[in-house]
Amino acid sequence: MFAEDDLLPLSALQHLLFCERQCALIHVEQLWVENLFTAQGRLMHERVDSGGHERRGNVRTVCAMPLRSMRLGLVGKADVVEFHQQKSGEWLPFPVEHKRGRPKKENWDRVQLCAQAICLEEALGVKVKEGALFYGKNRRRQSVEFDSCLRAETEETSARLHELIASARTPPPLYDKKCDSCSLKELCLPKTLEKPHRVERYLKRMMAD
Amino acid sequence: MKKHLNTLFVTTQGAWLAKEGETVAVKVGGKVRLQLPIHTLDGIVCFGQVSCSPFLMGFCAERDVCISFLTENGRFLARVQGPVSGNVLLRREQYRWADDPERSAAIARAVIIGKLVNSRKVLHRVVRDHPDKVDTVSVKQAMDRLKAILMHVRVGTSLDRLRGYEGEGAMIYFRVFDHLILNRKKEFFFEGRSRRPPLDRVNCLLSFFYTLLMHDVRSALECTGLDPAVGFLHRDRPGRPGLALDLMEEFRPYFADRLALSLVNLGQVKSKGFRKAETGAVLMDDDTRKAVLVAYQKRKQDVVTHPFLQKKMPIGLLFHTQALLLARHVRGDLDGYPVFCWQ
Ligand code: SF4
Numbered sequence: 001m002f003a004e005d006d007l008l009p010l011s012a013l014q015h016l017l018f019c020e021r022q023c024a025l026i027h028v029e030q031l032w033v034e035n036l037f038t039a040q041g042r043l044m045h046e047r048v049d050s051g052g053h054e055r056r057g058n059v060r061t062v063c064a065m066p067l068r069s070m071r072l073g074l075v076g077k078a079d080v081v082e083f084h085q086q087k088s089g090e091w092l093p094f095p096v097e098h099k100r101g102r103p104k105k106e107n108w109d110r111v112q113l114c115a116q117a118i119c120l121e122e123a124l125g126v127k128v129k130e131g132a133l134f135y136g137k138n139r140r141r142q143s144v145e146f147d148s149c150l151r152a153e154t155e156e157t158s159a160r161l162h163e164l165i166a167s168a169r170t171p172p173p174l175y176d177k178k179c180d181s182c183s184l185k186e187l188c189l190p191k192t193l194e195k196p197h198r199v200e201r202y203l204k205r206m207m208a209d
Numbered sequence: 210m211k212k213h214l215n216t217l218f219v220t221t222q223g224a225w226l227a228k229e230g231e232t233v234a235v236k237v238g239g240k241v242r243l244q245l246p247i248h249t250l251d252g253i254v255c256f257g258q259v260s261c262s263p264f265l266m267g268f269c270a271e272r273d274v275c276i277s278f279l280t281e282n283g284r285f286l287a288r289v290q291g292p293v294s295g296n297v298l299l300r301r302e303q304y305r306w307a308d309d310p311e312r313s314a315a316i317a318r319a320v321i322i323g324k325l326v327n328s329r330k331v332l333h334r335v336v337r338d339h340p341d342k343v344d345t346v347s348v349k350q351a352m353d354r355l356k357a358i359l360m361h362v363r364v365g366t367s368l369d370r371l372r373g374y375e376g377e378g379a380m381i382y383f384r385v386f387d388h389l390i391l392n393r394k395k396e397f398f399f400e401g402r403s404r405r406p407p408l409d410r411v412n413c414l415l416s417f418f419y420t421l422l423m424h425d426v427r428s429a430l431e432c433t434g435l436d437p438a439v440g441f442l443h444r445d446r447p448g449r450p451g452l453a454l455d456l457m458e459e460f461r462p463y464f465a466d467r468l469a470l471s472l473v474n475l476g477q478v479k480s481k482g483f484r485k486a487e488t489g490a491v492l493m494d495d496d497t498r499k500a501v502l503v504a505y506q507k508r509k510q511d512v513v514t515h516p517f518l519q520k521k522m523p524i525g526l527l528f529h530t531q532a533l534l535l536a537r538h539v540r541g542d543l544d545g546y547p548v549f550c551w552q
Binding site: 028029030031168170172173187189192193197198199200202203204206207 | 296298299319322323326359363434516517518533537538540541542543544545546547548550552
């Protein structure tokens, strides 16, 4: 069990899965790509502010629901949680996360969603079996089943996240295709910092002539 | 990383700056004269009687837009700072390094190398481009002496010695600086550096550019999470932004001095645009100040190739890039500080 002070943002899970260095740059060093993130944040708020509660038939929708799990040590918000009324009359939570891009083959978004499910389970004392990801690019909803495999991956990722942040170290970059789509590339300088031992040589060269 | 690099200079007396949605509105006499989206700005500099609403200040702090207040003549008064950014680990490391004479010396050494290389280059360019107009012998002598100092600095040495070399280099450079003024030498001359106050027009220009440079370098450091107050070459002194002064060294000759020289040599500032106060202090008039600000802003848009990163970027981005490289060095990603050297 984690203490409240040690809770980490839920969203860090996807940063970690995308790239450990990116995760450390954001969550250890607090580097921020101002434009992108604030723009994202704003969009999110607009949607959330317009949302609130809503009920249609046997589905009740709650926007921007605060979540946390003391077991995983995570805190954050769920974009949307739908509550589906069962035949028994019971309402079961069903998290829906909105993503701007398109579906990925990796498990990143599913892990984040699963972490939300675990938070919901902890708060409400129910079993959350399923949720969905909604992708802005193709406007498709993809359902996600929280099976034991995904749960294990989520637990393992949270544990790794806590280790990384506790170490307070930033892993060195490894230049890779994904760097080209990374919002922190300009701050990370993956190509330059991959070979860090060059400054002495550079200074010598600058002094020569 | 900042891409826009626009600094908003407000020189209209009595102007009032306020937040309007996502924009900065400049009002004069209750009318909106100018409105700029915050994300296109990286700094706001207010001259004289210019005020800001507290909401705008908060908004700017949140978006890493630095607001500085200067007197009409460009003397620094104050600056708005938001909550210190969360990068406490970087700062702690910076303080540890600043307490460690060897580490401090290593960074100071790089900074001085940059300053000397760039100073020498400024001299070199003028001799190369105008051999007929300058006292080539004196300037070349100064270049040789700077080279000799570089050789000393090269074989790492103590902080005190380094500071000595830095001072000597500045003296040699400024001693021939007057030779770099090619026209209207009766009106524009340089008899040694005077700062408090500047006693001639050239010093007046230099001081003004150094103030603007300080504003930019300081906000670049703040964006990166480094503490501008704690330097390596410059010792701590209350109220003195030591690290900002360190990082400025490489840009003084390359950016500020050259800009001042080109304004004078190309006749873009007129001697009539300056006046002398009773105390001997030389001040700019409003039109000159405006022209000089425009020139500063324009020069920041010029594109150069970064010698270490081998990447093209506008000069204005160099401040951020150097702050970032220094931060990466402190965080252990780089084996030294790759000071910007003009090539
Ligand atoms: S640029 Fe590459 S190495 Fe750097 S944070 Fe992004 S993905 Fe990771």
